[in-house]
Amino acid sequence: MGVNLFRSVGSNIWKLYVLKALEFAWFPIPVIILFYENHGLSFEQSLLLKTILSLSILVFEIPSGYFADIFGRKSCLVLGGFVWTLGLLFYCFQTSFTAFAIAEILSGLAGSLISGANTALGFDSLVMINQEQSYRYVEARLGAIAGITEAICGLIGGLVAAINLVYPFYLQTICILLYFLIALTLVEPNLHQVDNDTSSKRAINHREIWSAIRFSLLENKNVKWLIIFSSNFGIATFLAVWLSQADMQSRGLEVSSFGFAWAAFHLIMSFASLKSTSIENILGTKKVFLGLVLLLGLSYIFLGTVNQMWGIIFIALIYFSRGVRGPLILNHINQNLPSSIRATVLSIKSFIFRFGFIIIAPVIGWITDTYNLDIALFLVGFIFIVFGCFCWWKLVKLKVI
Numbered sequence: 328m329g330v331n332l333f334r335s336v337g338s339n340i341w342k343l344y345v346l347k348a349l350e351f352a353w354f355p356i357p358v359i360i361l362f363y364e365n366h367g368l369s370f371e372q373s374l375l376l377k378t379i380l381s382l383s384i385l386v387f388e389i390p391s392g393y394f395a396d397i398f399g400r401k402s403c404l405v406l407g408g409f410v411w412t413l414g415l416l417f418y419c420f421q422t423s424f425t426a427f428a429i430a431e432i433l434s435g436l437a438g439s440l441i442s443g444a445n446t447a448l449g450f451d452s453l454v455m456i457n458q459e460q461s462y463r464y465v466e467a468r469l470g471a472i473a474g475i476t477e478a479i480c481g482l483i484g485g486l487v488a489a490i491n492l493v494y495p496f497y498l499q500t501i502c503i504l505l506y507f508l509i510a511l512t513l514v515e516p517n518l519h520q521v522d523n524d525t526s527s528k529r530a531i532n533h534r535e536i537w538s539a540i541r542f543s544l545l546e547n548k549n550v551k552w553l554i555i556f557s558s559n560f561g562i563a564t565f566l567a568v569w570l571s572q573a574d575m576q577s578r579g580l581e582v583s584s585f586g587f588a589w590a591a592f593h594l595i596m597s598f599a600s601l602k603s604t605s606i607e608n609i610l611g612t613k614k615v616f617l618g619l620v621l622l623l624g625l626s627y628i629f630l631g632t633v634n635q636m637w638g639i640i641f642i643a644l645i646y647f648s649r650g651v652r653g654p655l656i657l658n659h660i661n662q663n664l665p666s667s668i669r670a671t672v673l674s675i676k677s678f679i680f681r682f683g684f685i686i687i688a689p690v691i692g693w694i695t696d697t698y699n700l701d702i703a704l705f706l707v708g709f710i711f712i713v714f715g716c717f718c719w720w721k722l723v724k725l726k727v728i
Contacts, residue, residue: 336514339452340465343445344472345509346404350441351473352502354484354495355418357586362492366422374692376424376431378685383435384442385681391439392674393536400448400670401513407440408507415500419493443673450661450669451516462661463604466654474597474650478590485586539671549727550663554676556616556718557656561680562687563623563711564649570691570707571642573700578636588639592646599650607655612728615655620715623648627708631701659727 355362363373395403414433417426449469453459484495543550575588607615623645630641664672695703722728 334512334514336452336455336516339448339513339516342509342513343449343465344468346445346506347469347472348476349502349506349509351476352480352499353477354480354487354498356477357481357485357589358488358492358495361488362495363427365492366427368424368427372424376427378688379428380431380435380438381681381685381688383432384439385678385685387436387439388442388674388678388681389536389540389671391436392443392671393539394440395444395447395670395674396668399515400444400451401510401515403440403444403670404448404510404513405507407437407444408503408510410440411437411503412500412507415496415503418496419500439674439677442677443670446657446661446673447666447670448513448516451666452514454666455516463607463654463658466657467600467603470600470603470650470653471597474593474595474600478593478597481586481589481593536671539668540675542668543672543675547663548725550660550672552718552721552725553656553660553663553727554672554679556715556722557652557660557676558680558683559711559715559718560619560623560649560652560656562683563627563707564645564652565680565684566688566691566707567642567645567649569688570695570700570704571645573695574630574642574704575639577700578634578639580636580639588642592643595643596646596650599647600654603651603654606651612655612659613723615651616722616728617716617719619648619652620712620719624708624712624715627704627711629708631704631708634701663727 360373363376368376391403410433414430414437417430417433421427421430446466449465450459450462453462453465480498484498487494487498543554545551571592572585575585580588610618626641626644626648630638630645633641660673660676661669691703691707694706719728
């Protein structure tokens with residue numbers, strides 16, 4: 328029985344819970360800018376490193392998804408953990424911009440290998456044990472675990488950084504090394520057969536990748552608009568990570584309090600993720616998706632117009648909408664995908680999000696520097712509401728929701 332608990336397909340689910348916690352053990356995030364400054368980097372160089380990360384993910388995203396569909400999702404997660412560990416070692420023992428850039432490239436590759444493969448492995452594992460209908464609940468728990476882990480590790484990271492700014496990276500490296508070791512114990516679902524003929528694995532088949540792109544962005548309108556809707560949400564909520572820090576600083580919040588604010592926001596996100604399925608069951612998918620669009624967009628607008636300290640509540644609402652959105656949209660996308668290309672299409676989703684972020688983030692940064700933060704926040708909210716409502720209308724018209 329103990330062996331079955333550890334080596335069965337069903338064991339993948341609890342292992343994915345553990346892997347999610349280790350993946351989101353982001354100890355350095357609350358102090359990452361201070362770490363860069365301590366090593367002589369300018370703010371421009373700090374942002375350039377994050378651009379390098381996004382470009383790395385963009386380049387590797389779709390090929391890594393195809394790799395997962397051909398070589399197996401477990402192989403992708405194992406390799407991702409190994410590469411990520413190598414990248415973090417550069418942060419632990421090097422001090423130059425070039426070394427940090429290499430670390431970001433490796434982290435981008437690792438993130439691409441993990442992204443999509445973990446979701447695909449989890450969904451197919453549930454199908455194998457006839458629990459496909461519980462995917463929403465599993466994804467909600469994964470979202471909650473991610474948020475709680477971010478909150479706790481953000482607090483711990485801020486405390487150990489007071490001793491030495493590199494210590495948070497030591498802690499994250501240990502966690503990702505554990506990720507690699509646990510990923511080795513995953514069981515590939517038989518639903519997703521991995522071809523053991525090495526000749527068929529010799530090269531990436533660009534026709535099959537293009538076939539997956541054509542399916543998800545041209546042929547299947549349901550999947551296409553779900554991906555666009557998800558990417559629109561992803562860009563808006565990811566921008567909040569950086570814009571919220573600038574907003575809190577402009578309101579006079581002490582930098583020492585950022586870790587506590589980070590923890591609070593992610594606990595709210597975790598609670599929202601856990602309740603996402605219940606919210607959808609009560610209100611229905613149409614109302615929930617439209618409500619999330621309005622909540623997120625208006626939160627940005629009010630964040631840019633309310634200058635008092637209590638305006639921070641709108642940052643909390645942005646994180647709340649992020650928590651509800653994740654499990655629900657992923658569930659709808661997965662329900663429309665065949666297993667054979669699931670990881671590839673999920674990587675395409677991530678690719679679209681990253682591509683959009685690379686285009687939009689510099690523009691928002693330029694607006695912030697040229698005019699002010701409030702205008703940037705207002706524009707993000709307005710654009711998101713307009714485009715988000717259009718995507719929602721397309722999904723309703725297609726009867727996807």
